[in-house]
Amino acid sequence: MASRTACFGSARPLTTRVCRRSLVTRASAGSARPQRKRPEYIPNRIDDPNYVRVFDTTLRDGEQSPGATLTSKEKMEIAKQLQKLGVDVIEAGFPIASPDDFEAVRSIAMEVGNNVDADGYVPAICGLSRSREADLERAWDAVRHARHPRVHVFLATSPIHMEHKLRMTPDQVIRQAVESVKHLRSLGCKDIEFSPEDATRSHPTFLYEVLAEVIKAGATTLNIPDTTGWSLPHEFQVLRGLITDLRANVHGANDVIFSTHCQNDLGLSTANSLAGAMGGARQVECTINGIGERAGNASLEEIVMAIALRGERQLGGLWTGINPVHIAVTSKMVCDYSGMPVQPHKAIVGANAFAHESGIHQDGMLKSRDTYEIMTPESIGLARASGVGLVLGKHSGRHALSTRLAELGYGDLPAERVAELFRRFKDLADKKKDIADEDLLALVQDGVHQPEAVWALGDLQVVCGSMGLPTATVKLIGPDGLPRVAAGMGTGPVDAAYKAIDSLVRVPARLVDYSMNGVTEGIEALAVTRVIQA
Numbered sequence: 001m002a003s004r005t006a007c008f009g010s011a012r013p014l015t016t017r018v019c020r021r022s023l024v025t026r027a028s029a030g031s032a033r034p035q036r037k038r039p040e041y042i043p044n045r046i047d048d049p050n051y052v053r054v055f056d057t058t059l060r061d062g063e064q065s066p067g068a069t070l071t072s073k074e075k076m077e078i079a080k081q082l083q084k085l086g087v088d089v090i091e092a093g094f095p096i097a098s099p100d101d102f103e104a105v106r107s108i109a110m111e112v113g114n115n116v117d118a119d120g121y122v123p124a125i126c127g128l129s130r131s132r133e134a135d136l137e138r139a140w141d142a143v144r145h146a147r148h149p150r151v152h153v154f155l156a157t158s159p160i161h162m163e164h165k166l167r168m169t170p171d172q173v174i175r176q177a178v179e180s181v182k183h184l185r186s187l188g189c190k191d192i193e194f195s196p197e198d199a200t201r202s203h204p205t206f207l208y209e210v211l212a213e214v215i216k217a218g219a220t221t222l223n224i225p226d227t228t229g230w231s232l233p234h235e236f237q238v239l240r241g242l243i244t245d246l247r248a249n250v251h252g253a254n255d256v257i258f259s260t261h262c263q264n265d266l267g268l269s270t271a272n273s274l275a276g277a278m279g280g281a282r283q284v285e286c287t288i289n290g291i292g293e294r295a296g297n298a299s300l301e302e303i304v305m306a307i308a309l310r311g312e313r314q315l316g317g318l319w320t321g322i323n324p325v326h327i328a329v330t331s332k333m334v335c336d337y338s339g340m341p342v343q344p345h346k347a348i349v350g351a352n353a354f355a356h357e358s359g360i361h362q363d364g365m366l367k368s369r370d371t372y373e374i375m376t377p378e379s380i381g382l383a384r385a386s387g388v389g390l391v392l393g394k395h396s397g398r399h400a401l402s403t404r405l406a407e408l409g410y411g412d413l414p415a416e417r418v419a420e421l422f423r424r425f426k427d428l429a430d431k432k433k434d435i436a437d438e439d440l441l442a443l444v445q446d447g448v449h450q451p452e453a454v455w456a457l458g459d460l461q462v463v464c465g466s467m468g469l470p471t472a473t474v475k476l477i478g479p480d481g482l483p484r485v486a487a488g489m490g491t492g493p494v495d496a497a498y499k500a501i502d503s504l505v506r507v508p509a510r511l512v513d514y515s516m517n518g519v520t521e522g523i524e525a526l527a528v529t530r531v532i533q534a
């Protein structure tokens with residue numbers, strides 16, 4: 001236990017240093033690429049043993065999210081953005097699914113798949129296919145004009161899928177998998193990914209057998225899909241054993257890349273993907289914002305930032321070619337085009353990911369940002385909306401309020417005035433969830449321009465509707481501090497209230513005009529009221 005504490009104690013500052021050096025520098029350099037040059041794209045080999053390929057499947061698995069259909073134009077825009085982000089492989093769709101999907105994959109392969117970026121890099125473009133000749137040919141047709149065309153063929157290997165869905169015996173599955181890989185080879189495809197669907201619920205010896213056979217047939221990437229999100233991270237790490245066995249026993253297994261594809265049914269997709277990478281996978285499949293079938297897929301931004309922040313020291317030196325400064329824009333684009341909103345507390349890209357509402361946190365942030373932030377918003381391409389991202393609300397303290405007031409130009413208010421504003425701010429925050437800048441300005445200006453109160457409002461009750469006369473009952477606290485109550489009737493609720501007030505203050509007047517303009521937004525908004533009496 002003692003050594004564990006020591007380990008965590010010494011790791012934190014180092015992590016922060018890594019973050020500051022490798023991310024903030026990169027973020028401030030705008031669109032600069034990661035400092036290391038990523039290895040050349042070779043289908044079955046990566047020349048840097050620590051480099052993890054990022055395979056983005058937003059346009060395929062992501063699009064399988066119910067309600068997330070993308071048009072071809074939107075897919076093209078996203079693909080271009082994914083290239084900017086630095087993904088290694090773009091799975092652009094499932095070409096047999098529809099003529100439109102075929103066309104989307106084909107045009108992405110032609111355009112993005114041949115667009116050499118400033119560093120001489122072009123992403124591989126991949127099409128998904130079932131283990132059927134017509135599918136394979138359609139997928140190959142769609143991607144073949146890319147500089148690095150890839151076909152991803154899948155066939156389920158778990159007993160439940162083989163028996164109930166495919167209605168095939170294990171022998172038939174092996175034969176069909178091998179024939180598919182060979183067929184792709186015969187078409188001229190040299191970059192072949194094979195996925196034993198539902199791998200994590202497959203029998204380990206059968207899984208081994210299928211993988212060994214497809215390696216011999218010519219597959220270049222072997223993906224281990226956790227199709228139902230069933231796996232636990234420590235189980236995913238046993239991938240190391242599978243890889244070691246295959247490499248020791250199967251000719252050609254040293255020249256293939258292993259991959260993860262983790263669904264999020266138990267919320268473990270990021271953890272499983274990282275465990276897989278620790279186990280030897282050098283490709284991670286993921287989607288922007290974690291969208292995907294059912295509970296979604298592993299989230300690209302989570303995996304990438306975990307590797308960026310912790311890869312150097314805690315993940316054995318792993319790194320990716322992603323330039324995190326493009327994450328925020330990509331996330332927003334996918335959110336807008338897919339219509340899949342990002343939950344506010346989503347890691348990395350949620351609206352609250354860099355927001356601080358509690359007084360103690362805000363105090364810490366004001367003193368030093370790394371008290372509560374392990375990365376900067378700038379590192380993922382977000383400009384801070386204001387100051388250090390403080391959200392003022394009922395848990396905020398004086399430090400945060402004074403800082404925001406100073407940022408709004410009220411840095412020289414006397415201490416008593418700040419104390420009074422703090423009290424009114426807390427009252428308002430009890431009624432209103434977030435206090436916006438406009439709320440604060442209204443509070444400050446209200447105090448500055450208010451005449452001194454002689455009568456104070458105690459309570460007010462108004463009854464009005466389509467039946468009868470509007471009536472108001474008002475309780476006022478007089479100059480002597482004593483309460484007085486009166487009722488009035490009027491042409492409307494405001495007129496009735498003023499009639500009641502008039503009867504108490506005994507300054508006869510007639511309501512001439514009344515208007516109310518919202519200063520802030522929402523149902524708890526502050527408003528400016530204008531009353532003209534004669």
Ligand SMILES: CC(=O)SCCNC(=O)CCNC(=O)[C@H](O)C(C)(C)COP(=O)(O)OP(=O)(O)OC[C@H]1O[C@@H](n2cnc3c(N)ncnc32)[C@H](O)[C@@H]1OP(=O)(O)O
Pocket residue numbers: 064094096097098129130131132154155156165166167197227293
């Ligand atoms: C785990 C995953 O995410 S896999 C990807 C899932 N994505 C999608 O399904 C989206 C796109 N899909 C589609 O547009 C359609 O399902 C199509 C065009 C692919 C197929 O449509 P249909 O021919 O009408 O078949 P349908 O979808 O109803 O049924 C699937 C068939 O494929 C078979 N099948 C499923 N997986 C595979 C596979 N990997 N290889 C070969 N056949 C398969 C099923 O057993 C079933 O066969 P059957 O018709 O002989 O019973």
Ligand SMILES: CC(C)C(=O)C(=O)O
Pocket residue numbers: 061154195197198223225226227228261263
């Ligand atoms: C096609 C495969 C990789 C897949 O999406 C899954 O198994 O979830």
